Amino acid sequence: MSDSRIEGYARALFEIARAEGTIDEVEDELFRLARTLESSDALRNALTDEKIPAARRQGIVEDLLGGKATVTTTQLVSMVVGGGRGRDLPAIIDKLVQRASREKKLEVAEVRSAVALTADQQTRLAAALANATGKQVNLKVIVDPSVLGGIVATVGDTVIDGSIRTRLDNVKGRL
Amino acid sequence: MSLLSLLAADPSETHHWLLPETAEIIYGGIASVLVIGGLVKFAGPMVKKSMAARTERIQKELDASANDLASAQSDAAGIRTALGDIDAERARLLADANAQAEALLRDGRARLTAEVAELEAKADADISAAAARRGDELRTEIGRVSSSALDKVLPSVLDEATQQALVENFISKVGASR
Numbered sequence: 005m006s007d008s009r010i011e012g013y014a015r016a017l018f019e020i021a022r023a024e025g026t027i028d029e030v031e032d033e034l035f036r037l038a039r040t041l042e043s044s045d046a047l048r049n050a051l052t053d054e055k056i057p058a059a060r061r062q063g064i065v066e067d068l069l070g071g072k073a074t075v076t077t078t079q080l081v082s083m084v085v086g087g088g089r090g091r092d093l094p095a096i097i098d099k100l101v102q103r104a105s106r107e108k109k110l111e112v113a114e115v116r117s118a119v120a121l122t123a124d125q126q127t128r129l130a131a132a133l134a135n136a137t138g139k140q141v142n143l144k145v146i147v148d149p150s151v152l153g154g155i156v157a158t159v160g161d162t163v164i165d166g167s168i169r170t171r172l173d174n175v176k177g178r179l
Numbered sequence: 180m181s182l183l184s185l186l187a188a189d190p191s192e193t194h195h196w197l198l199p200e201t202a203e204i205i206y207g208g209i210a211s212v213l214v215i216g217g218l219v220k221f222a223g224p225m226v227k228k229s230m231a232a233r234t235e236r237i238q239k240e241l242d243a244s245a246n247d248l249a250s251a252q253s254d255a256a257g258i259r260t261a262l263g264d265i266d267a268e269r270a271r272l273l274a275d276a277n278a279q280a281e282a283l284l285r286d287g288r289a290r291l292t293a294e295v296a297e298l299e300a301k302a303d304a305d306i307s308a309a310a311a312r313r314g315d316e317l318r319t320e321i322g323r324v325s326s327s328a329l330d331k332v333l334p335s336v337l338d339e340a341t342q343q344a345l346v347e348n349f350i351s352k353v354g355a356s357r
Contacts, residue, residue: 117346118337118342118345119339119342119343119346121346125346125347125350128350128354129349129350129353131354132350132351132353132354133353135353135354135356136353136354136356152333152337153333153337153341153342153345154345154346154348154349155345155346155349155350157349157353164353166345166348166349166352166353168333168337168345172329172333175325175329176322176325176326176329
């Protein structure tokens with residue numbers, strides 16, 4: 005899909021979520037869903053396979069998100085997947101998150117951690133990243149076991165890598 | 180005795196025990212003169228011609244012999260000259276052959292020396308490459324074993340407390356940096 009279409013979808017989803025008054029939750033849920041889609045080939049294939057009827061794909065979305073995400077999130081994702089744009093869902097969501105962050109004058113900070121972070125840790129981490137980058141950040145935490153330990157934070161073009169995975173790769177490289 | 184006295188003598192009387200009768204001498208003399216004259220008249224030119232032809236033939240043979248002798252002497256001189264040339268040519272050929280043999284030997288030695296040097300260099304390079312390859316293989320194997328060991332050990336080392344410590348350490352470090 006072209007960038008303009010992705011941008012159009014992102015703007016539409018953003019406006020709907022903002023109108024519903026659930027933009028923060030929706031943005032957060034969609035971000036986690038996008039990362040899940042990126043890491044799961046099976047789920048991505050199921051949601052993008054044109055041979056599967058749209059209703060069936062939407063059913064998969066509702067089974068996946070029902071009860072775990074807000075109704076708005078579920079409906080928005082179902083709409084995109086039903087429209088045959090499941091392949092572009094991660095890109096649409098990323099645009100939506102950027103737009104939401106811009107609205108709040110924040111920079112998206114993608115944080116990958118091997119373990120879930122507590123609310124206190126997220127608050128302190130957001131403050132630390134703001135101190136390090138000089139930008140107020142919209143923290144998006146992804147639990148990623150491949151990190152093994154520690155955290156990888158990406159703010160714009162800046163990557164702060166404190167993961168065990170990277171250290172381990174360095175050690176392996178030296179070996 | 181005159182001719183007339185001979186004619187007048189008795190033919191039946193023998194006048195000398197050794198000499199023939201006078202008439203016999205006369206007739207014999209006349210016959211001899213006739214025969215000799217005939218011989219001189221008729222056979223003389225033929226004999227003379229034959230002698231001249233023989234003389235000419237002998238002269239021709241003498242001339243031919245002289246020519247053959249001159250030719251033989253010329254050939255002998257040529258052969259002697261050729262023999263001298265052959266000696267010079269043989270000497271030149273021998274000198275050329277010696278020079279070529281010397282050059283071949285020199286080239287052969289140089290090529291052999293170069294080939295030996297090349298073989299030595301190749302052997303050194305092969306030994307170095309084999310050593311480097313072995314070293315690489317050893318390092319790769321050490322890396323593989325170490326990686327495998329790290330992958331097996333890390334999950335047990337990275338318990339909840341360690342994970343939290345890593346997170347806190349990251350937050351502290353990032354917060355302190357600017």
